[in-house]
Structures are given as C-alpha cells and as structure tokens.
Amino acid sequence: MCCSVGFARSLGLALLPLALCCVLANLLLLFPMGETTYVQENRLANYIWYFGGLGGGGLLMLIPAVVFITLGKCSCCWNESLMMCGSVLAAVIGLVGSGYCFVISGLTLMKGPYCFTSLGWKYPFADEGGRYVLEPKMWSQCLQPLHIVEWNVTLLCVLLGLAVLEFIICLLQLGNGLVNAICRPCCYKQEYSLNA
Template identity: 85%
Template sequence: MCCSVGFARSLGLALLPLALCCIVGNLLLLFPMGEIRYIQEGRLSLYILYFGGLGGGGLLMLIPAVVFITLGKCGCCWNESLMMCGSVLAAGVGMMGSGYCFVISGLALMEGPKCFTSYGWEHPFSDQKGRYLLQPDSWSQCIQPLHIVEWNVTLLSVLLALAVLEFIICLLQLGSGLVNAVCRPCCYKQEYSLNA
C-alpha cells in the first residue's frame, strides 16, 4: 500500500495526549491555585476565557486524532482515496485548532494576568508588551491570587509548546496525505504491471 497508514496512526496517537494536556492546562488556568472564586467573580483575563487550550488545542484536536487513528480500516481503492482526502482535511482542522491555541495563549502571555494590586483589580502588565516576563521582580505587584504570574506564565508557556507540537504533527500528516494522493496512481500502475 502506497500510503503510510501506520505513520498516520502513530501521529494520531501522539495527538491524543497533547490534546488532553491542552484541556487540562486550560482548565487549570480557569482555577488559579485551585480556587473557583476567581472565575465566579470574573477576575480572570478575557483571553483565558477564549478557551485556546480547551477548544483549539484540545477538543478540536480530537478530530484529526480520531481520523488519523482510524485510517486504513477499509481496503478498497475508493475508500483509500476518500481516507487520504479526509486525513488532509482533518490535518487542516488540526492546524487551525493549534494555531488558535497558539495565538490565544501568546496574547494572554503578552497581556499578563488580571490580579489584585495596590490599585485594585487590573492588568498591571498589559502595557509592557511582554517585557514583564524578563522582570520577575515586578511580579510581586500581584497580591492576589498568590503566585498568579508564575501560574499563568508556566501554563501558557506549556500551551504554546503543545500548540507548536500539534501544528507540526498535523503539518506532517498534511504533507504525507498530499504526497500519497499524488503517488497513489503511480503505485497502482506499478502494482498492475508487476501482477500482469
């Protein structure tokens, strides 16, 4: 068989834990230090509520993962062609989801957390364009939630890294699916001439 179904399945299996980690990471961002009162009181950054990890890097990523894993269940040529088209489309969906996760996580990281300072609840780092990340001494401005800057920076950095990995995996399958779609007619001709 010309297409590498095993390769696609391994990519799908790799996407599953990445998607799960994105979902967990986004859920942890919703509950700083394990407390629910901040989301109840509307004390979270708006970017956190855009669910970049939960929706884009998590639930949406389950579509390509399932499609890649289930490739090759049918042996007929017509279904193989449809599967290649399906895997390419699913890879495109995955790339959009991981891209959304990356952009939202990056914007949330640049803006910084919403926290209680000596001036009340605000985004103390929103006008710094991410420079606060290199100035950990300034993080003490956030009085409450305790260690919110470290919490957000760690989780958002993890989401950024996971989104990059997911994008690369989907890009690999997109390339593999397109190459196999182009190579398939040549492979069938060679198989036919060998069997003749």
C-alpha cells in the same frame, strides 16, 4: 500504503495525550492555585475565556487524532485515495486548532494576568509587550490571586509548547496524506503496467 497508514496512526496516538494536556492546562488557568472564587467573580484575564487550550488545542484536536488512528480500519467503505484525502482534511482542522491555541495563549501571555494590585483590579503588565515574563521582580505587583503570574506564565508556556507540537504533527500528516493521495494513483499505474 500500509507504511503511511501506520505513520498516520502513530501521529494520531501522539496527538491524544497532547490534546488532553491542553484541556487540563486550560482548565487549570480557570482556577488559579485551585481557587474557584476568581472564576465565580469573573476575575480572570479576558483571553482565558476564549478557551484556546480547551477548544483549539484540546477538543478540536480530537478530530484529527481519531481520524488518524482509525485510518484504514474501514477500508471497505473508502478507497485509499479518499482515505488519505480525509486525513488531509483532518490535518488541516488540526492545524487550525493548534494555531488557534498558539495565538490565544500568546495573546494571553503578552497581556499578562488580571490581578489585584495596589491600584485595584487591573492588567498591570498590559503595556509591557510581554517583557514582564523575563523580569520576575515585577511579578510582586500582583497581590491576588497569590502567585498568579507564575501560574499563568507556566500554564501558557505549556500551552504554547503543546500547540507547536500539535502543529508539527498535523503538518507531518498533511504532507504524508498529500504525498499518498497524489502519488498513490501513479504507483497503481506502474504496478498495472508491470503486471500487464
């Protein structure tokens, strides 16, 4: 049990910086190149307001991180099977949060930035299916905010990568928790029969 608890705690410690990076990346998306005028004038892509990194990959991810880190600290209150079941539930919450972050970031990347073009404010890459990401020559269509395509592509790719890492970590703990919740009672029976 102590090995699985130690493993869960290390996973929780790994989740904390990932969650903080998701929050930071999402906040940076709200302020292209550090400018506050675009958020005040509501000149940002719609999906950015869904807060995939802030909510899903960030704040929601703090729940499994805290549960994994504190696993076993209050053994007086919980038996080991309940403790592992709690970590499984927290891992499921983490999977939902990282999945939400991944989907929202992917949709935002596919649609492209909302920017000022020669035809006014619009989504110039909305019908491209995300191909614009691999064709930097097209990026000059966005005149304002300056370098918005590079800004969005970089931050959204970071969010996608962080969401995948968070998903893998929560999946590992889901497996760890399920194995321990199911197999631990069997181990107790074997130990009891050996001692008897």
